[in-house]
Amino acid sequence: xxxxxxxxxxxxxxxxxxxxxxxxxxxxxxxxxxxxxxxxxxxxxxxxxxxxxxxxxxxxxxxxxxxxxxxxxxxxxxxxxxxxxxxxxxxxxxxxxxxxxxxxxxxxxxxxxxxxxxxxxxxxxxxxxxxxxxxxxxxxxxxxxxxxxxxxxxxxxxxxxxxxxxxxxxxxxxxxxxxxxxxxxxxxxxxxxxxxxxxxxxxxxxxxxxxxxxxxxxxxxxxxxxxxxxxxxxxxxxxxxxxxxxxxxxxxxxxxxxxxx
Amino acid sequence: xxxxxxxxxxxxxxxxxxxxxxxxxxxxxxxxxxxxxxxxxxxxxxxxxxxxxxxxxxxxxxxxxxxxxxxxxxxxxxxxxxxxxxxxxxxxxxxxxxxxxxxxxxxxxxxxxxxxxxxxxxxxxxxxxxxxxxxxxxxxxxxxxxxxxxxxxxxxxxxxxxxxxxxxxxxxxxxxxxxxxxxxxxxxxxxxxxxxxxxxxxxxxxxxxxxxxxxxxxxxxxxxxxxxxxxxxxxxxxxxxxxxxxxxxxxxxxxxxxxxxxxxxxxxxxxxxxxxxxxxxxxxxxxxxxxxxxxxxxxxxxxxxxxxxxxxxxxxxxxxxxxxxxxxxxxxxxxxxxxxxxxxxxxxxxxxxxxxxxxxxxxxxxxxxxxxxxxxxxxxxxxxxxxxxxxxxxxxxxxxxxxxxxxxxxxxxxxxx
Numbered sequence: 001x002x003x004x005x006x007x008x009x010x011x012x013x014x015x016x017x018x019x020x021x022x023x024x025x026x027x028x029x030x031x032x033x034x035x036x037x038x039x040x041x042x043x044x045x046x047x048x049x050x051x052x053x054x055x056x057x058x059x060x061x062x063x064x065x066x067x068x069x070x071x072x073x074x075x076x077x078x079x080x081x082x083x084x085x086x087x088x089x090x091x092x093x094x095x096x097x098x099x100x101x102x103x104x105x106x107x108x109x110x111x112x113x114x115x116x117x118x119x120x121x122x123x124x125x126x127x128x129x130x131x132x133x134x135x136x137x138x139x140x141x142x143x144x145x146x147x148x149x150x151x152x153x154x155x156x157x158x159x160x161x162x163x164x165x166x167x168x169x170x171x172x173x174x175x176x177x178x179x180x181x182x183x184x185x186x187x188x189x190x191x192x193x194x195x196x197x198x199x200x201x202x203x204x205x206x207x208x209x210x211x212x213x214x215x216x217x218x219x220x221x222x223x224x225x226x227x228x229x230x231x232x233x234x235x236x237x238x239x240x241x242x243x244x245x246x247x248x249x250x251x252x253x254x255x256x257x258x259x260x261x
Numbered sequence: 262x263x264x265x266x267x268x269x270x271x272x273x274x275x276x277x278x279x280x281x282x283x284x285x286x287x288x289x290x291x292x293x294x295x296x297x298x299x300x301x302x303x304x305x306x307x308x309x310x311x312x313x314x315x316x317x318x319x320x321x322x323x324x325x326x327x328x329x330x331x332x333x334x335x336x337x338x339x340x341x342x343x344x345x346x347x348x349x350x351x352x353x354x355x356x357x358x359x360x361x362x363x364x365x366x367x368x369x370x371x372x373x374x375x376x377x378x379x380x381x382x383x384x385x386x387x388x389x390x391x392x393x394x395x396x397x398x399x400x401x402x403x404x405x406x407x408x409x410x411x412x413x414x415x416x417x418x419x420x421x422x423x424x425x426x427x428x429x430x431x432x433x434x435x436x437x438x439x440x441x442x443x444x445x446x447x448x449x450x451x452x453x454x455x456x457x458x459x460x461x462x463x464x465x466x467x468x469x470x471x472x473x474x475x476x477x478x479x480x481x482x483x484x485x486x487x488x489x490x491x492x493x494x495x496x497x498x499x500x501x502x503x504x505x506x507x508x509x510x511x512x513x514x515x516x517x518x519x520x521x522x523x524x525x526x527x528x529x530x531x532x533x534x535x536x537x538x539x540x541x542x543x544x545x546x547x548x549x550x551x552x553x554x555x556x557x558x559x560x561x562x563x564x565x566x567x568x569x570x571x572x573x574x575x576x577x578x579x580x581x582x583x584x585x586x587x588x589x590x591x592x593x594x595x596x597x598x599x600x601x602x603x604x605x606x607x608x609x610x611x612x613x614x615x616x617x618x619x620x621x622x623x624x625x626x627x628x629x630x631x632x633x634x635x636x637x638x639x640x641x642x643x644x645x646x647x648x649x650x651x652x653x654x655x656x657x658x659x660x661x662x663x664x665x666x667x668x669x670x671x672x673x674x675x676x677x678x
Contacts, residue, residue, distance in 0.1 A: 029489040032465060038515065041530060049490055159465040 016260055023224045023237070023254040024074040025150065031223075032155040033072050034193050035166070043069035070249040076241040077195065077210070077220030081248040084215030091217060093247035100219065101240035103186040105142040105256065106134070107230045114147035114169040118160055119199055121172035127179070134232040137183040142221065142237050145171065149191040150225035159193065170197025173208035180216045187219030191227060195220040221254060230258050263382055266416040268455075269429055269563045281558035281608040282355040284422075286398030291319040294333050295401035299393035302649040304338040306371065307331040317373035338391045340369035342405060345379050345386075355397070358559075362419065367391060367405050377403035378419055382411040394423035394648040397558075397608040399601075415646055424648040425567035425610055428453035430505035435460045435485055435546060438468045440621050441571060442510035444634035445641060446474055449508075452642045455563065458500055460485035462511065487511040487542030497549035502557065507550055508569040508641065513538035514586055514623045522584035532585035539589040540596055543570065547600050558608040567610045569641055570597045574615045574658035578665060578672050601650075612650050614641060617657030630656055 012018040025031060033045040046068040052058025070093075071077070079085030080092045090096055108130050113120045122145055127137070137143060147169045152158040160167045170190060171179075179185045188195050188209050195209040205211045213220055221239060235258040241250035288296065291307075298305035307316040309323040310330035322329050345365035351357045365379040367389055375391070383389050389405040396402045404423060407414065415426055432449045436442045437459030446457045457480045459471065464484060475482045483500065486492045487509075513535045520526060547568075554565035576594035579587035594613065601611035618624050620631035632655045640654040653662045664672050 029486070029491055030484075035465070041528075042534070045488075047489060154464065156465045161465050161467070 013257075019258055019260045021226050021229045021235075021256040021258055023221075023226050023230075023256050024252075025223050025225050027066075027068070027073045027251065030155060031073055032159050032193065033069065035159065035161070043071050045069075046072050068251060070244065070247055070251070073251045074221075074223040074225070074254055075249050075251045076239060077214065077222070077249045078241070078247065079214040079217045079219070080246070081220075082207075082210040082214035084211050085217060088214070088217040091214075092245075093241040093250050094243045094245050096219075096241075098240070100186070102236060102238055103140055103142050104138055104233075105144050105189075105230065105235045105237045106137050107144045107146050107227055107232050107235065109146045109228075109232070110169060111146055111148040111228070114149065118167040118169065119197065120147075120169040121197060122170070122175050123172050124175045124178050127175060130232070137179070137185065139184045140186045141183075142186050142189055142239075143179055143183075144189040144221070144224065144227055144230070144237075145169070145191070146227040146230075147191050148228065150223075150227070160198065164199075165201070166193070166198030168192035168194075168198035170195065170200055171209050173203045173205065176208045176212040180212060180218060185218065187221065188213055189221035189224050191222075191224050193223060195222050220249075224254060226256075230256055231261075234259060262411055263413040263417045265413045266421075266428060266562060269561050272561065278557065279358075279559045280556075281397070281564075282358060283398045283606070283608055284355045284396045284400075284402070285353065286400050288400050289319065291321060292401075294319050295393055296395070296399070298333065299395050299401035299648075300650045301652070302644075302647050303335060304391065304393055305333045306336050306373070308334045308336065315369070315371040315373055317369070317375050336371040337369070339388055339408070340367040340371075340375070340391055340405075342366070342379065342383060342386050342389045343368050343374075345383070359418070359422065365405060367403075375403055377405040379405045380407060380414065380420060381417050382407045382414055394420075395610070395650060396423055399605050399610065399650070421562075425506065425612070425645040426452075427506055427642065427645055429455050429563045430566065431456040431458070431503050431563070432506040432508060433458045433460065433483075433500070433504045433550070435487060435507070435509045435542075436462055436511040437474070437482070438463055438466065438471050439510055439512065440634045441512065441619065441637065443468075443470045443474060444638040445508050445510055446480065448635070448638035448642050449506075450477065450479060452646070454506070455479065456481060456503075458483045458496075458504070460496075460511070462486040462488075487545055488537050490545055493545045493549045497553065501550055501553035504550055504554060505557070505563050505565050506567050506569070506645070507546065507554065508571070509543060509546060510571055511538055511542050511546075512571060513589070514583070514621075516583070516586075516623070517626060521586055522581050526585075529585070532588065535586050535589035536592065539586075540592040543593055543596050543600075547596075547603075551600070551604065554609050555604060555607040565609055567612050567645060568600065568604065569612045569614060569645070571614045571616070571637065571641075572597065574617050574653065574661045576615065578661055578669070578676055581677050610648075610650055612641075612644055612652065614644070615651070615653045615658050615662070616640075617655040617661075 027046045033043050048064045048066040051063045053062045078093045079088045085091050196207045200207045235256045238255045241252045309328050311328040312326040314325040343366050348362045363379045368374050388408045392404050393401045427449050432454045434442050434446045459480050459482050474480050485496050557565040573590045575587045576590035597613050616632050616637050618627045618631045620633050644652045653659050
């Protein structure tokens, strides 16, 4: 049975009736990395050093060394990333069952609200109204919050830092446990620097998306882009982190399969 | 009287850039005692411990009693100009390009008769002040200056050959968002810099003093993160041919005292981050900006002239409470000395600044005395105008420096407490 389904899938893909959408930001030194208070340890940004480029260091080959944290660029959060997920089974990037790297996605468009209010918080009410329009969120699906944050032109606009910290949209403290309990979601994804809102340390609990999602062995994706090219329902996400031993997360290429409009 | 230095004309783009030539640089090992004094702005000659005769030129044994006990000491730098002449011909490539050149003979109050470069504001005879200054070869030479300062005396062409005056020069301040970077930028503008390229390593962060500075039309904000090779290369590709003076204010200090040693932490991340900024950052800047500065070391009156590293006195003696950072400072000093050696043949001077603790956020718990960034910036300007290359700023730095000479083991034990 498998072969005919995959053959059919390839036919759809090659014919253009299915499209692949890249949800990944380019890894570049200037792409911002989350900024914590300076007394805490900091995640390394992406840095690259050329090993050789068809020159005396290597006449026929070009290659680079790069360095970054597990949470730089478009990246995956494993449950072990947060203290609430530390005792979950199979909670690190190397032990997560590979079945979890493919899942359906629901894309909730909050771009208008986020444009008006950088501190916009996604609520249960907002999600239920979205479901009335687009259908119920299926089990084990990614919920991706579209904010168009990825379209912000400069690192300054993207981090949107003020004296009281970053201002970017995210989920509120009620909708996250509700999505897990009532919809059994696979994880939560955003376009901004983290799965939580910029001001989420003031919510109860602080960083509710990390707190609840990882506490329930669910996953996170952030720094996504091109969410505006996905339908509200019907896309499938391929998001497989690097197999880092006991890794808390990883930069990755996130690809979406979606019906062509 | 010296005429004030005219604003340099824009470069003629079809004229070949004149390459730097250097004055004769060979010295005997004894004569390098003059260079040691000049590097720190002191006036020292050998004095015989047996007969008190002041020696010049430097030698192995006393010219009067043949004693070998010659100690370098600060001596009276005044003297009478007894003869002066202006050279109009020289077979030496360096002087040939800089003629006419005034030299003279000075009978020092301390005894010796010396030949010195004579400032244009000195009368044909009378009392002069002698100073030891580094020339473009990095070696000590004697300059005779008027007894009292004269207006614009630092603008005299001969004296400018020994100094790195910021006047009319274009300065790159690598981290313009730090308190030090802001202080240096302000001091450079006050000292007459034509332009300041003000590096911004954190475009996402708002720093009010930075925003105020860039309102000045002489200040040009530039993106520059010394941990990012591409960022450094891109900036050098853009302004590398305009940087006459580079002041590396990019500096990394984190952690409270006690957390910054080696056993006080479980990881080397702070150490690595410190190396990344303080050491590798300097090397990236050198590789990107060094070639352009080297090429432009004789490019008009505002030619590339100096590279300033703001290090710490703890580059010389580690503070175990900040051991990882101290290691990065020692490594930065080593890299800076290599850079000095590599630029020595080009006429671009590497100036190393060794301050004591600076009054900034990561030194909050360090007891006074602490240096304000403005005080360090002032010391940098003085160093450039005076033509010295090693500067110990503040009481703590001077004390550690003096005590290292006296008993380095005592310093080691006491800083370890």
